[in-house]
Amino acid sequence: xxxxxxxxxKVYEVAKKIPFGRVTSYGAIAKxxxxxxxARMVGWAMNASHNNQEIPAHRVVNxxxxxxxxxxxxxxxxxxxxxxxxxxxxxxxxxxxxxxxFWDPFKELPNNL
DNA sequence: CCCCTGACACTGG
DNA sequence: TCCAGTGCCAGGG
Numbered sequence: 001x002x003x004x005x006x007x008x009x010k011v012y013e014v015a016k017k018i019p020f021g022r023v024t025s026y027g028a029i030a031k032x033x034x035x036x037x038x039a040r041m042v043g044w045a046m047n048a049s050h051n052n053q054e055i056p057a058h059r060v061v062n063x064x065x066x067x068x069x070x071x072x073x074x075x076x077x078x079x080x081x082x083x084x085x086x087x088x089x090x091x092x093x094x095x096x097x098x099x100x101x102f103w104d105p106f107k108e109l110p111n112n113l
Numbered sequence: 114c115c116c117c118t119g120a121c122a123c124t125g126g
Numbered sequence: 127t128c129c130a131g132t133g134c135c136a137g138g139g
Contacts, residue, residue: 042120
């Protein structure tokens with residue numbers, strides 16, 4: 001595997017720290033890792049996160065709160081089900097009250113990593 | 114090595 | 127939180 005896994009691991013580290021019932025965005029994670037313009041890479045990392053059972057990929061959405069990645073889950077609406085099971089309201093692939101449950105790594109996480 | 118694609122974000126309209 | 131266009135980095139063919 002490529003050395004880029006290092007970047008992937010960082011993404012996983014942050015993703016794993018997302019609290020129950022909260023969500024964050026690809027861009028937020030990317031920015032936290034010092035790669036603000038590499039939000040796509042976060043998505044790519046999530047793609048590979050299927051090997052990691054501990055990664056709550058369903059808690060990561062785009063900046064609008066849209067479940068753009070639901071397509072990559074087993075079921076058509078599995079991602080939504082997972083979020084709803086955490087008390088997150090989802091309508092038409094969009095997280096309701098997104099700004100309220102949004103989890104900002106900069107605010108909630110210490111400056112490690 | 115070149116070209117396309119991708120679970121995104123930003124800017125201008 | 128529209129829409130279209132552009133930039134970004136990395137992987138795969």
